[in-house]
Amino acid sequence: MSQQLFEVCANSVESCIAAQQGGADRVELCAGIPEGGTTPSYGEILLARRVLDEGAQQGLKPTRLHVIIRPRGGDFLYSDLEIERMVADIRICRELGADGVVFGCLRPDGTLDTEANAKLMKAAKDVENPDPQALMTDSQLSVTFHRAFDRCANPVEALEELIAQGFNRVLTSGQQPTAELGIPLLRQLQVQAKGRINILAGCGVNEQNICRIHKETGVNEFHFSAREPMKSRMEFSNPDVYMGAKGADEDTILQTTARRVRNTILAISEEL
Numbered sequence: 001m002s003q004q005l006f007e008v009c010a011n012s013v014e015s016c017i018a019a020q021q022g023g024a025d026r027v028e029l030c031a032g033i034p035e036g037g038t039t040p041s042y043g044e045i046l047l048a049r050r051v052l053d054e055g056a057q058q059g060l061k062p063t064r065l066h067v068i069i070r071p072r073g074g075d076f077l078y079s080d081l082e083i084e085r086m087v088a089d090i091r092i093c094r095e096l097g098a099d100g101v102v103f104g105c106l107r108p109d110g111t112l113d114t115e116a117n118a119k120l121m122k123a124a125k126d127v128e129n130p131d132p133q134a135l136m137t138d139s140q141l142s143v144t145f146h147r148a149f150d151r152c153a154n155p156v157e158a159l160e161e162l163i164a165q166g167f168n169r170v171l172t173s174g175q176q177p178t179a180e181l182g183i184p185l186l187r188q189l190q191v192q193a194k195g196r197i198n199i200l201a202g203c204g205v206n207e208q209n210i211c212r213i214h215k216e217t218g219v220n221e222f223h224f225s226a227r228e229p230m231k232s233r234m235e236f237s238n239p240d241v242y243m244g245a246k247g248a249d250e251d252t253i254l255q256t257t258a259r260r261v262r263n264t265i266l267a268i269s270e271e272l
Contacts, residue, residue, distance in 0.1 A: 036073055086103065
């Protein structure tokens with residue numbers, strides 16, 4: 001039986017710590033979760049690498065650090081300037097010791113933008129004049145194509161293109177709002193992949209449905225957030241002022257907890 005791998009979508013260094021404590025194999029570090037995930041700051045990546053390394057040194061499971069490369073929310077059709085800064089972000093991730101990056105570009109017609117994806121792949125896989133002082137000894141980053149896949153027009157053709165371009169895995173909900181609803185396409189993609197690329201089932205994966213998704217699709221990699229609401233420690237709040245959308249709950253922070261990560265992993269481990 002294939003080994004299951006568990007990736008936690010971490011929205012902060014604190015969520016990375018909780019993911020590792022709960023037994024995650026990987027984290028995908030993101031900012032801008034309400035926008036679907038955007039590239040985190042230099043400082044966030046730097047500290048995430050440090051705390052995950054410290055956790056491993058203290059006897060916790062080594063947890064790999066992947067970073068989303070997405071300069072903004074919205075669609076996945078990027079300008080030349082956006083691609084240029086995505087390339088720069090990938091190089092920064094490599095310098096800071098990330099294990100992988102997560103990105104995806106589409107054309108206006110819903111096909112994969114193979115040219116833009118190739119530029120980003122080159123930044124992730126190629127090393128030109130490597131710096132002997134670089135923080136990372138292995139500069140070949142693992143590469144995930146993110147849920148831009150769920151917005152593409154033809155997933156069957158797109159999967160073959162991702163394989164041809166050398167992507168290690170694709171994060172997908174089976175082109176449905178949640179991975180549980182996307183089980184039919186996830187199963188089809190898993191069969192089509194034939195081990196040439198890993199299918200990473202994500203969006204809405206939790207303690208209640210992870211076993212069903214695995215049993216009905218054969219997928220062995222899972223992406224979930226395992227977050228819980230944390231009330232703000234502020235004692236004073238001005239209810240008339242919003243930093244974002246009016247009416248949004250800005251006195252609650254959603255953060256990954258080790259308890260939920262552990263429970264989600266146990267749910268499938270005990271079943272198997």
